[in-house]
Structure formats: C-alpha cells, structure tokens
Amino acid sequence: xxxxxxxxxxxxxxxxxxxxxxxxxxxxxxxxxxxxxxxxxxxxxxxxxxxxxxxxxxxxxxxxxxxxxxxxxxxxxxxxxxxxxxxxxxxxxxxxxxxxxxxxxxxxxxxxxxxxxxxxxxxxxxxxxxxxxxxxxxxxxxxxxxxxxxxxxxxxxxxxxxxxxxxxxxxxxxxxxxxxxxxxxxxxxxxxxxxxxxxxxxxxxxxxxxxxxxxxxxxxxxxxxxxxxxxxxxxxxxxxxxxxxxxxxxxxxxxxxxxxxxxxxxxxxxxxxxxxxxxxxxxxxxxxxxxxxxxxxxxxxxxxxxxxxxxxxxxxxxxxxxxxxxxxxxxxxxxxxxxxxxxxxxxxxxxxxx
Ligand code: SAH
Numbered sequence: 001x002x003x004x005x006x007x008x009x010x011x012x013x014x015x016x017x018x019x020x021x022x023x024x025x026x027x028x029x030x031x032x033x034x035x036x037x038x039x040x041x042x043x044x045x046x047x048x049x050x051x052x053x054x055x056x057x058x059x060x061x062x063x064x065x066x067x068x069x070x071x072x073x074x075x076x077x078x079x080x081x082x083x084x085x086x087x088x089x090x091x092x093x094x095x096x097x098x099x100x101x102x103x104x105x106x107x108x109x110x111x112x113x114x115x116x117x118x119x120x121x122x123x124x125x126x127x128x129x130x131x132x133x134x135x136x137x138x139x140x141x142x143x144x145x146x147x148x149x150x151x152x153x154x155x156x157x158x159x160x161x162x163x164x165x166x167x168x169x170x171x172x173x174x175x176x177x178x179x180x181x182x183x184x185x186x187x188x189x190x191x192x193x194x195x196x197x198x199x200x201x202x203x204x205x206x207x208x209x210x211x212x213x214x215x216x217x218x219x220x221x222x223x224x225x226x227x228x229x230x231x232x233x234x235x236x237x238x239x240x241x242x243x244x245x246x247x248x249x250x251x252x253x254x255x256x257x258x259x260x261x262x263x264x265x266x267x268x269x270x271x272x273x274x275x276x277x278x279x280x281x282x283x284x285x286x287x288x289x290x291x292x293x294x295x296x297x298x299x300x301x302x303x304x305x306x307x308x309x310x311x312x313x314x315x316x317x318x319x320x321x322x323x324x325x326x327x328x329x330x331x332x333x334x335x336x337x338x339x340x341x342x343x344x345x346x347x348x349x350x351x352x353x354x
C-alpha cells in the first residue's frame with residue numbers, strides 16, 4: 001500500500017525519497033513495466049536530472065502519470081556566496097514550501113566535500129550556534145538532503161567525494177529520514193557514495209547513536225563534545241541535561257566497537273570558557289584510550305552571543321597539551337572565513353533581510 005511511502009510537502013509521494021524496490025512497486029502500480037523503474041532511478045540518482053524534461057528515454061505518457069501522482073523534489077538556488085580565500089561556496093536553497101536551507105561546498109587537496117543540512121532550523125539550543133536561535137521549523141526529507149548534493153554537483157560540475165551531515169539541524173533528531181537518505185546516497189544503484197566517505201555529526205542523542213550503531217553501516221560518527229565536564233557542557237549544550245558525558249562516550253565506544261569506524265570529537269574553542277589548562281587536562285582524561293580524533297575549531301562568533309574564539313596561539317597550545325596525552329588532534333582549517341561561515345548564518349541573514 002502506498003500509504004507507507006514518504007510524502008512531500010504537497011502530500012504526493014516523494015519520488016526522490018523512494019528506494020529502488022519502492023519505486024519498482026509504484027511503477028508496477030501505474031501499470032508500467034518494471035524496467036522503467038530502473039531507468040527512472042538512474043535519471044534521479046545517477047544522472048541527477050533537474051526535472052522530467054531531461055529524461056529522454058521515458059515516454060511522455062509515463063511522465064504525465066508521474067507528474068500527477070508524485071512530487072519531484074528539486075531545490076532552487078537562491079544565493080551562492082563564493083569565498084575569495086579558498087574555493088568554498090555557500091549555497092542558500094529554497095525548498096518547495098518556501099523554507100530556505102544552506103549547504104557548503106569545500107574543495108580540499110584530496111577532493112570535494114559537501115556539508116548538508118538535515119532540518120530547517122534546529123531545536124537543540126546549543127548556545128554558540130546560529131541554526132538553533134529560532135528553533136526547528138521542520139525535518140528535511142531524504143530527497144531534500146540528497147538534492148543539496150545533486151544540485152551542488154550540477155552547479156559546480158564537480159564530482160562530490162565526501163559528504164558531511166554537519167549543516168543546520170540535528171540529524172539524529174530526524175532519524176528515519178536521515179537513515180533513508182544514507183541508504184539512498186550510498187546505494188550501489190544510485191550515486192553510490194562510499195559509506196566511509198560519509199560523516200554524520202551529532203550533539204549526542206544517546207539512544208539514536210546506539211540505534212545507528214546497529215544499522216550495519218560503516219559511516220563515520222562525529223560527536224560535538226565542546227566541553228570537558230558536565231557542568232560546562234550543560235552551559236553550552238542543553239542536550240547535556242539529558243545525557244551525561246560518560247553516557248555519550250559509552251555510546252560512542254559502542255559505535256566504534258560495532259562499526260570499527262574511527263570517532264571524531266568536535267570541540268569548538270571558546271575563549272575563557274572551555275580552553276583552559278584544566279579543560280585540556282580533563283579532556284585528555286576523558287578521551288584517553290579511545291580510538292578518536294579531536295577536531296578543534298575556534299568558535300565562529302555570531303552576533304546574537306558574545307562568545308569569542310580562542311586565538312591561533314591559544315588553539316595551538318591547547319592542541320599541544322592534548323597531544324602530550326597521546327590524543328590525536330587536528331585544528332580544523334576554517335574554510336570560507338570571508339563568507340557567512342558558521343552554521344545557519346547565511347539563512348538568518350536572508351530571513352532578517354525579508
Ligand atoms: N547537530 C549536529 C550537526 C550540526 S553543527 C551536531 O551538533 O553535531 C556542526 C558542528 O558545528 C557542531 O559540532 C556544532 O557544535 C558546531 N558549531 C555550530 N555553531 C558553531 C559556531 N558558531 N562556531 C563553531 N562551531 C559551531
């Protein structure tokens with residue numbers, strides 16, 4: 001029965017959120033031969049067509065039936081900000097209901113990476129983050145997550161080698177859609193992104209980290225830690241009132257044990273708040289023995305809060321202290337510093353300008 005299929009905002013079946021078996025069933029239900037599903041799936045997920053007009057081998061009559069019964073998600077580019085320092089591009093996309101989201105294209109020596117949003121807004125309330133200031137508007141559909149990647153690939157003409165779910169939203173607060181997105185993105189009949197080239201970043205919703213660990217995937221998990229003890233984490237991240245650091249780290253350990261994938265801990269350095277000697281000591285103690293990398297990034301200031309970033313030398317000092325305790329650390333290169341770099345800033349500027 002088609003009632004189980006994911007629906008787009010117009011309540012029609014969301015074509016790009018269907019996996020191949022589901023699409024095959026839909027095509028059969030339309031009285032069409034099953035091979036059309038394979039052709040269609042290829043247009044959607046391999047050739048990443050912008051619309052039906054590109055689909056040269058699909059008969060007109062079938063296109064008409066599809067237009068009637070299904071929704072074809074396609075994001076509209078509203079604005080592209082290009083960095084003059086590196087080749088980072090920040091995209092503002094409009095969804096079919098007029099909501100806007102942002103995604104980032106980053107070019108590294110080893111390839112091209114795209115950072116996507118998983119929700120419109122966010123309800124996690126992290127104090128330093130611009131995405132969450134007005135709460136969550138809605139979850140993104142699998143198709144809307146995929147289309148951020150497909151649209152950026154079409155716009156830039158680049159092959160996307162890595163995807164990080166690190167834009168606006170909390171992916172594990174939109175679990176089912178994110179999981180379907182992961183399966184579609186890494187499907188060998190679709191875009192076929194290697195699971196190892198996909199990273200999901202979470203503020204630490206423990207039960208869903210454990211669920212993800214059981215999905216038999218080999219995607220990477222990044223945990224937004226940002227503090228060295230529970231008291232400080234509670235000040236920065238409301239989720240810390242629900243799950244203690246030790247519960248979150250236990251879940252991460254389980255994730256590693258079940259998947260074998262190395263963990264990343266994100267730690268945004270806020271001057272005077274989480275970058276002290278004591279923080280470095282406590283953090284080292286917490287993470288010792290874990291197969292993990294700590295990613296330090298000086299907090300990106302947002303105008304709504306007065307958090308200041310740790311300066312370059314302070315960040316290096318913090319890194320050295322962790323390294324003395326044999327923790328793997330990188331300082332994340334700040335990409336596109338000259339454009340609205342931090343999560344949610346471009347969208348906010350757009351909404352405020354209205
Ligand atoms: N909800 C997910 C993913 C979203 S944000 C999560 O919490 O992991 C991706 C990363 O950017 C997170 O580590 C988040 O804490 C961090 N972040 C958000 N705003 C930031 C800012 N202004 N400066 C530095 N890092 C920020």
